[in-house]
Amino acid sequence: MKMQNPREVYGRTLVELGRENPDVVVLEADLGKSTMTCYFEEAFPERFFEMGIGEANMTSFAAGLSLAGKIPYTNSFAVFAAGRSFDQIRQGICIPKLNVKIVGSSAGLSDYGDGSSHQTVEDVAIMRAIPNLTVLVPADAGETRRMTRAIAAYHGPVYMRITRNDLPDVTTEDAPFEIGKPGLIRDGKDVVVFAMGQMVSESLRAAESLETRGVSLRVVNVSTLKPVDEAALKVFARGMKGIVTAEEHSLIGGLASVITFAFRGCGIPIQCVGIEDQFGQSAQNYQQLQEAYGLTAEHIAFCAMETNVGKTVTTAEV
């Protein structure tokens, strides 16, 4: 599969949007060469706001810009975009449903060298808890592009989480991104894996490895973490014996919460792959962290085998 960098594609897509819509403005907190807003700055300096290392002010400033009719995208590492600006997002943006796009970059453990202070295991959880906020996690660069464009067309507050890593292309251009809709990545007969972000490609690897062992995995990309379309999720679980969730995020408040809640009362076995209630740490590369935290295809495959014992769930039950 072709590898691409989502933040690179994000940066290029902002320029496309800037060209198409004079109301698109971009705010940055001194990380423009990491978040890749540097391309927008170069193309549209008059609509680019360097806000210094002041995420709180950047976020509220963006609220003001949206009140003046602009479509602001705020940018920082996810840990700061969501964490340091939580109250600004909550109070000034989400209560009044302002049209601000908050983009958290270098999310999850992808900033492997910088350790727990710069990694984020809880951003999706805290963002999901805020009413009115749409929460999105693209699975690859192509989806990042489609998502970046879709949220410009959607009027309301959005949090989008982008990894620092290159990712294999798992989605296709002909699968249009629609807020709320989970997407089928690979069909299978036995167990469905609902995966988020980076873990979609890991789930595909798990599916390939299990194929030879006679277990067929269906892989579904859940790139909208809120609002949740429970009915759409349930369609993908029909005929399955078990469910696995896979996310590069805390098991509290992210995809595991979405799926276990959506399937409450269904009686279908569910296993969850994600980060136990703990922080990240420094490592020499991303793979070391994946292995240390169990965010691997092997772990997904193991969990799939565990759930592959359930009875087939009928349409009526889910």
Added chain:
Amino acid sequence: MVHQTRDIKELERIATLIRLRIVQMVGVGQRGHLGGSCSAADIVTALYFAKMHHDPTDPNWPDRDRFLLSKGHSALAQYAALAEWSYFPKEESKKVKTLGAMLQGHPDRLKTPGIEANTGSLGQGISIACGMAAGLKIDGRRSRVYCILGDGEVAEGQVWEASHAASIYKLDNLVAILDNNGLMATAPIAKRYNTAPYPEKWRAFGWHVLEIDGHDMAAILEALDSVDQIRGKPKLIVAHTIKGAGISFAENRPEFHNGILNAEQYAQACRELGADPAAAMEG
């Protein structure tokens, strides 16, 4: 029907009416932000009844001047002004802070016509005002953004992040007014957590700064007019005010930051503001 005026006596009469409305909204036996609403009452009056371009029949008129209460807890002062201008029916004032009410404890733009932004988590309103001013500049609009800050609020670091940004982006369409009543919620600022001196700090941040008596209507108007001439930098008017101004027993008293009026105090406040208490209670 109210109208814009430059008559100082008339503006003073309106300011007294605004204070009466604040007292009426606080009512008897319920908590209300009396102190900070009254300290800002003259400034709010000068802005809504003399200075700002606004249209109650079209609250979203693109060329209006914007007013943000960064010290959102003083919303009663703004509600009183909006009600006089009929942004919403006067009956709404009687339902303030009740379940389902249009008038919330802090400004909510989705619920209340005429409210520009959701403020109340201190330090954020001034940042929002900056972003708004920057957005208006991109579009070449001549609207001004007025933002009232509290002096207790100045302890919030975000105020200073915003003050940097306003200066760096040369937001000369932004006028901040510091309601310098000298009291934080619990005590005098100078004794408990002294964030002064204000003019020196804001000048160091690159702002044009004026100091006035925030209860002198002529001085408020003169300051608001004079800063219009300043180009290339944001402006701050440090308004020296008295918390609870206009209600003798509440003046300079921290307990009326968000205090409760008993029936006797309510009656006295009404009388001091030239109203019959029984009639005031009826609205």
